[in-house]
Amino acid sequence: MLFSSLVFLYIFLPVTLLVYYVINPKLRNSFLFLASLIFFAWGGVSYSLILIISIILNYVIGIQINKRHRRKTWLIAGIVLNLAFLIVFKYTNFIIENVNSAFNWLEIPTVKNPKIILPIGISFYTFQSISYLVDVFRKTNDSQKSIINLGLYIALFPQLIAGPIVRYHDIQKQINQRIHSVDKFQQGIKRFIIGFAKKVIIANTMGYVADQVFALNVDSIVPLFAWIGIIAYSLQIYYDFAGYSDMAIGLAKMFGFDLLENFNFPYVSKSIKEFWRRWHISLSSWFRDYLYIPLGGNRLGNGRTILNLLIVFFVTGFWHGASWNFLAWGLVHGFFLIIERTRFGYILDKLPSFVRSFYTLFIVVMAWVLFRAENLNFAIEYYKVLFSTGSSEFDYFQLIKILNYETIVVFIIAVFGAMGGFMQIKGLLIKLLDITRLSVQKIELLKDLVYVCFMIFVLLYGTGSLVIDSYNPFIYFRF
Amino acid sequence: MKYFKNHIVVFVFFLLIGFFYINQKFTIIKDLDYSENKEKDKRPEMNINRLDYYPNQFESYFRDNFSLRGYFIKYMGWIYRHIWEKSPKPDGVIIGQNNWLYNVDKELDCFNGKRNFNDEQLNIVLHEFLYRKRVLDSMGIKMLVVLHPTKYAVYPENLPPFMNSVPKISSAMQLMNCIKDSSDIKIFYSRDILIAQKKKHDLFYKGDNHWNDLAGYYVAKEIVNQVDLGIPEIPLTKFCTDTIFNSAGNLALMMGNAEEYAETRIKYRLCENDAIPFERFKHIAPENVVYTGEFQKSFKSDNENLPNAVIIRDSFGDALMPYLQNSFHYSTFIWDGWNYGFNLEIIEKEKPDVVIYMILESIIPNIYTNGLSKNWN
Numbered sequence: 057m058l059f060s061s062l063v064f065l066y067i068f069l070p071v072t073l074l075v076y077y078v079i080n081p082k083l084r085n086s087f088l089f090l091a092s093l094i095f096f097a098w099g100g101v102s103y104s105l106i107l108i109i110s111i112i113l114n115y116v117i118g119i120q121i122n123k124r125h126r127r128k129t130w131l132i133a134g135i136v137l138n139l140a141f142l143i144v145f146k147y148t149n150f151i152i153e154n155v156n157s158a159f160n161w162l163e164i165p166t167v168k169n170p171k172i173i174l175p176i177g178i179s180f181y182t183f184q185s186i187s188y189l190v191d192v193f194r195k196t197n198d199s200q201k202s203i204i205n206l207g208l209y210i211a212l213f214p215q216l217i218a219g220p221i222v223r224y225h226d227i228q229k230q231i232n233q234r235i236h237s238v239d240k241f242q243q244g245i246k247r248f249i250i251g252f253a254k255k256v257i258i259a260n261t262m263g264y265v266a267d268q269v270f271a272l273n274v275d276s277i278v279p280l281f282a283w284i285g286i287i288a289y290s291l292q293i294y295y296d297f298a299g300y301s302d303m304a305i306g307l308a309k310m311f312g313f314d315l316l317e318n319f320n321f322p323y324v325s326k327s328i329k330e331f332w333r334r335w336h337i338s339l340s341s342w343f344r345d346y347l348y349i350p351l352g353g354n355r356l357g358n359g360r361t362i363l364n365l366l367i368v369f370f371v372t373g374f375w376h377g378a379s380w381n382f383l384a385w386g387l388v389h390g391f392f393l394i395i396e397r398t399r400f401g402y403i404l405d406k407l408p409s410f411v412r413s414f415y416t417l418f419i420v421v422m423a424w425v426l427f428r429a430e431n432l433n434f435a436i437e438y439y440k441v442l443f444s445t446g447s448s449e450f451d452y453f454q455l456i457k458i459l460n461y462e463t464i465v466v467f468i469i470a471v472f473g474a475m476g477g478f479m480q481i482k483g484l485l486i487k488l489l490d491i492t493r494l495s496v497q498k499i500e501l502l503k504d505l506v507y508v509c510f511m512i513f514v515l516l517y518g519t520g521s522l523v524i525d526s527y528n529p530f531i532y533f534r535f
Numbered sequence: 536m537k538y539f540k541n542h543i544v545v546f547v548f549f550l551l552i553g554f555f556y557i558n559q560k561f562t563i564i565k566d567l568d569y570s571e572n573k574e575k576d577k578r579p580e581m582n583i584n585r586l587d588y589y590p591n592q593f594e595s596y597f598r599d600n601f602s603l604r605g606y607f608i609k610y611m612g613w614i615y616r617h618i619w620e621k622s623p624k625p626d627g628v629i630i631g632q633n634n635w636l637y638n639v640d641k642e643l644d645c646f647n648g649k650r651n652f653n654d655e656q657l658n659i660v661l662h663e664f665l666y667r668k669r670v671l672d673s674m675g676i677k678m679l680v681v682l683h684p685t686k687y688a689v690y691p692e693n694l695p696p697f698m699n700s701v702p703k704i705s706s707a708m709q710l711m712n713c714i715k716d717s718s719d720i721k722i723f724y725s726r727d728i729l730i731a732q733k734k735k736h737d738l739f740y741k742g743d744n745h746w747n748d749l750a751g752y753y754v755a756k757e758i759v760n761q762v763d764l765g766i767p768e769i770p771l772t773k774f775c776t777d778t779i780f781n782s783a784g785n786l787a788l789m790m791g792n793a794e795e796y797a798e799t800r801i802k803y804r805l806c807e808n809d810a811i812p813f814e815r816f817k818h819i820a821p822e823n824v825v826y827t828g829e830f831q832k833s834f835k836s837d838n839e840n841l842p843n844a845v846i847i848r849d850s851f852g853d854a855l856m857p858y859l860q861n862s863f864h865y866s867t868f869i870w871d872g873w874n875y876g877f878n879l880e881i882i883e884k885e886k887p888d889v890v891i892y893m894i895l896e897s898i899i900p901n902i903y904t905n906g907l908s909k910n911w912n
Contacts, residue, residue: 057590061594062594062597062598062601063593063594063597065552066552066553066555066556066597066601067556067597069552070549070552070553070556073549097590098590099590100587101586101587101589101590102586102587238542238545241545242544242545242548245544245545245548246544249548452695452697452698452699453629453639453643453698456621456625456629456695456698457625457626460619460620460621461618461619461620461621462615462618462619462621465619504543504544505543507544508543508544508547511544511547511548511551512547512551515551515552516551517614519555519601519607520607520610520611520614521611522598523598523601523604523607523608523611524607524608524611524612524623524791
């Protein structure tokens, strides 16, 4: 189930919130776990079994790791099992396709591809499960005694499908005891609505533009369209993902949980290194804590640091998707992260701020081509179009679809927001309000009234967009 | 104060997320009337053996029956049109100048020459019509092929500024040139007649991709002339008109706020109409035909001296019916789901004097994909 779907917004969420706050507080975790399973099953009933099996296995292995004997063996078994799930369901098709390509080349009979459908959220809950086992092994936490509570950690619906990836030690206490308050609840609402606006109003609009361009035959894309397409995609992916994280954080707050931030204006970064401190923070922290540091981090000399970074970004690329594109995307980031550790990084630091920003944005946006393209060939051809003088003839019909008042206004808002513009405005408004002689309570009330108007607008506009998308007018109504 | 302000946000949030479901159940506010090109999905039954399908079916049902859906469609349409100044269905409707709406589906590509035949396809379609002509000749039946233009071809000047308004060679022109050059099949492209008349009259609805009854009159008159069976011409003065105010066309409906594009429709009917619906033979619609109710429309006029006709048509044929049904003794109009097939079985039963194929230019490629006879070659 998607947060930005009518069923979630108008059935699942109100019912879940209502029951959660009405029932005996002791039953809240059990109910939330059940609700999370229903939420997950909505995206593929059969795949719920994988999630349930994963929870049971991690519960049993966690208890074994907590015992004194053969702890490392159990940890390795746990990690291997979790990764085996991920590899089977996410990478089998990719592996077989490539093996078959090699077999074809060698003129050996090919293997039948089972065409396994990727279960939603598997990359996220696999990493959370590994985090749990490692934390128990490191004695950061004891193993979870209640399978319901462990299930809730792995499957908690706000973060189940697209993160943030919650590390067990960050949330363990909240599972057993968390604060519910009206203040926290309304903070959650605000955050959820902001996320919903990012997703439905900005990401979907930019996504439409990017889809129009990337759906074209690469031969018929003119440079202007190519640039519009990739910039729109850069904004789409940020607002889609950051919006989803905002919604997850907001929803979690409504149920009393405090999740860690996942994005911090990544497009204002002045280096790729900084970008990864601001982009998908929960993933980069996970890789830092559970892969980069165990590999030795930067403690074993320059050569080993470079190798460790390459490994981390190789895995980061593949984690995002089973295709060579994602691998290339990860390695591009890894490459620039490595060269920023050389003299290039020293020179970069001396350059004016806008040059560093431009350099970072340029690398990030260029790398998104690899992320968005269907395959490497398309990506290469797309790069050629981007940097060609190309034909200036374009289809006006396509142009009005991708460049109109809506896309231009949303684009300006998106760029302004991504650069932290709204935070600056918020700061200015607060200063202005301070100058007025209104009481703190009145200022707070004024802010909330503005916020309520914003919430009504966003929910109604977002709902309207979802409804109108499915509107199918009667073309031949006269008959 | 803090207590109040915290509660106002929470209260409004619950009101918003709870209201639509409650309204769907108890109809506190009644929805607007609106029509769609599908039946609303019914609530799916939960079948334990097909659980994987249930969520999608339920989502579809919930979306189709979402409370106040009509209002959302109307006001989102308004926002798109007046704030964003764009079509709410950019892949479906182009907003031209002076509120002229154009249908995108197939018609834009046709206008831009992107739905043309290659040489092989053109040759196959030519041979299909040669085959039909041969068979009809052997039965003593005349054949006429009429290619109808889209709104783009007749009114390109109302397309948005900067958009190509010069028609490219379309599949209609390709087919007409090919048939004229290679055979004695009678064929004409009705665009030329309409272009000659458009300075005097509006011939297409602004909010619809179809032409109006007046266009139908001029094209039908030319068809009867081309059939060359001595059918008397019916002057326009013999037609009476009915005026329908505030009628929204199919494209206006796609815009969501149909009344803004509502226009007056003038329906033409023969003042002394003597044609009545009459089915000498009942023809069964094939399974792949969408509008089965439109598959067959048969008429009989009193004048037994008039010839009989079988007319293969599409939705554009509607405007021609008042004229044509009074120009033949027995006339049978067949809408075979845009296949424009031979329909030999129907012809063999009806034994008409003439068979007329009326084909919309944007859908001509369907003849190649769906309308070929088994024995065409």
